[in-house]
Amino acid sequence: MLKEERQQFILNEVGIHNRVLLTDIADQLNVSVDTIRRDIKELHASKLLKKVHGGAVSLGFNNYNPTGKTIYSLDKKSQIAEKALGLIKDGQVILISGGTTNLELARMLPPKLKLTCFTPSLPIAIQLLGKSNIEVIFIGGRLSKDSQITVGGSAINMLSEIKVDICFLGTNSIHPMEGLTEFDWEIVQMKKAMIHSSRKVVSPCISEKLGSTQRYKICGVEEVDVLITELEPWDAKLDAFKNLNIQIV
Amino acid sequence: MLKEERQQFILNEVGIHNRVLLTDIADQLNVSVDTIRRDIKELHASKLLKKVHGGAVSLGFNNYNPTGKTIYSLDKKSQIAEKALGLIKDGQVILISGGTTNLELARMLPPKLKLTCFTPSLPIAIQLLGKSNIEVIFIGGRLSKDSQITVGGSAINMLSEIKVDICFLGTNSIHPMEGLTEFDWEIVQMKKAMIHSSRKVVSPCISEKLGSTQRYKICGVEEVDVLITELEPWDAKLDAFKNLNIQIV
DNA sequence: CAAATATATGCAAAAAACTGCAAATCATGC
DNA sequence: GCATGATTTGCAGTTTTTTGCATATATTTG
The missing domain is CATH 3.40.50.1360 (Rossmann fold)
Structure with missing residues (x-):
């Protein structure tokens, strides 16, 4: 899988869920967490998402989540x-x-x-x-x-x-x-x-x-x-x- | 669960109820009160809410501002x-x-x-x-x-x-x-x-x-x-x- | 004032991040 | 076809961050 595909996938996930876990992505794409970490580092540098401890969140993350409920499952x-x-x-x-x-x-x-x-x-x-x-x-x-x-x-x-x-x-x-x-x-x-x-x-x-x-x-x-x-x-x-x-x- | 998610959750709760209890949040998110305490300490430091004894309250205004307009006066x-x-x-x-x-x-x-x-x-x-x-x-x-x-x-x-x-x-x-x-x-x-x-x-x-x-x-x-x-x-x-x-x- | 409750602090285990390195892959030119 | 060098990827060791717990201190409340 190409790096670009991976990064696109990450951006997509972030776009949908507003957050991703390093381990989740690594698991889904069958690559090491280090690779994803580096990807996220790059994406962070180009200001396409925000790197946080344990994963990444979308840039507009501090939006109002009106339900306030934990979205389990x-x-x-x-x-x-x-x-x-x-x-x-x-x-x-x-x-x-x-x-x-x-x-x-x-x-x-x-x-x-x-x-x-x-x-x-x-x-x-x-x-x-x-x-x-x-x-x-x-x-x-x-x-x-x-x-x-x-x-x-x-x-x-x-x-x-x-x-x-x-x-x-x-x-x-x-x-x-x-x-x-x-x-x-x-x-x-x-x-x-x-x-x-x-x-x-x-x-x-x-x-x-x-x-x-x-x-x-x-x-x-x-x-x-x-x-x-x-x-x-x-x-x-x-x-x-x-x-x-x-x-x- | 990411720290950012937790903090966002706290901000939401504060936005909705104008106040939160440490114990309530810790209970809802299944983490220790210490963790929430530290989160609230951070959020307080970045002036997103006001830490009080036992929990936190919203300060002047909640952060729900979808239009992005400046809230002057x-x-x-x-x-x-x-x-x-x-x-x-x-x-x-x-x-x-x-x-x-x-x-x-x-x-x-x-x-x-x-x-x-x-x-x-x-x-x-x-x-x-x-x-x-x-x-x-x-x-x-x-x-x-x-x-x-x-x-x-x-x-x-x-x-x-x-x-x-x-x-x-x-x-x-x-x-x-x-x-x-x-x-x-x-x-x-x-x-x-x-x-x-x-x-x-x-x-x-x-x-x-x-x-x-x-x-x-x-x-x-x-x-x-x-x-x-x-x-x-x-x-x-x-x-x-x-x-x-x-x-x- | 005393009991209950909340906070602060230090500490240790776990998780995650960083670093350097080597193997694998790939593009390029000869 | 093959050597060269750059890039990418995974791994191991070290450092940093996070988190929960225990203990000591502070605050609230009856």
Whole structure:
């Protein structure tokens, strides 16, 4: 592998995650940490990233990270987000619900892509505002403190007035028989409305949540058009979903 | 986890809650309190927060400044915000427009105060979300990239359905004869709608902007009930506003 | 004032960074 | 084809940084 490729890869990773670990990169590229260290040293010298102890961070790192949450299973989520990116075409109108996976998706949207994005999520709106080619339309309403999305009649009302190409519906629990479930009643209502406003429903869901259920039902599995997980298509965990008329990515 | 990430996390928490506990952070990040203590010591040294016994608190302003604009006259703005606080009573319903002065107001709202706040401003919504006793209702609509508030028909429509006790109307230009003026046509429409939705209009305005005018007119001075500046009441710059049936604070 | 809690300090283990060096690779000219 | 020199890469040893713990000191609170 060429040095340029490596450095490009590092820059790419930094661009997506805002941070990289020396050991991670070395591991992924099968080279010694010293090599990566030297690469990062160079990139640092040419001011393309910032070298820190243990890795590197993007130059604009001290940006506001509105969720404040530790983004664990980051890799899984960005894998999902990456797959989700493939479903979006230039010029489309999309609807993005809340959740960290969707936040990752919003972060990864390429700057060149022209889109109209509806969202009820504050962190996602902030993320999207940074992309100059994306028109952001915020679904107004009462803000729920913990989920940081708008809920309630006003928001649902606004949703009832739109019809989008794709909805990326952050999913807490999905079960082959029970369908999509949620523990917060207000969010259930929001998600129902979001499904109703969309021609195509995409459900990004990390594998831990496959097969789990919660208190309230949003909809059956048949309402979901595409299920995205970080797993390989032949993984056994996906078997239960395979004859349900869902596209699995 | 990188040191930078940790420190960023701390700054986020401080930005959201205005204060953090050492033990809380250490717990959330699974590191020892000593580590967090050292982090906070560093951040304190670089003047990004203020170290206090048991944790840290935010200093004058949080570092969320996406536009990159210089925040000049910070002291003046917090003086104004302080005065504005005096107008708010427990249990009221208020409407807060955008602008850095209003952001300062949102930041300074005491945690005990029970309020319902409407706002079309993303940064202000974030700030308000951190206050547990405040119900936040976001005015939905298309987000304007530079002002970071929602604009357009949908937002104005939502405004038309509400009536609040007080509106804090961030003011770019106020002139004794010409009234309130604004550079951006869409924001003019929003502010008109906001005035229409409020029983009482309060205009926080730093003294530099007194007497200036811009392209489009929002309303006459008579529509404003209270004008708040950082000046002392007997300041000569305020003379022109003194016989216009406006309360000057 | 005393108990509880928080801070400061020194220290040691672990991790990461730096240094020098040798092997491998590659471009270049003959 | 082959020698030369520059560049790159991995490795081993040393130095630096980070981090958690133990102990001593300070601060808060009832």
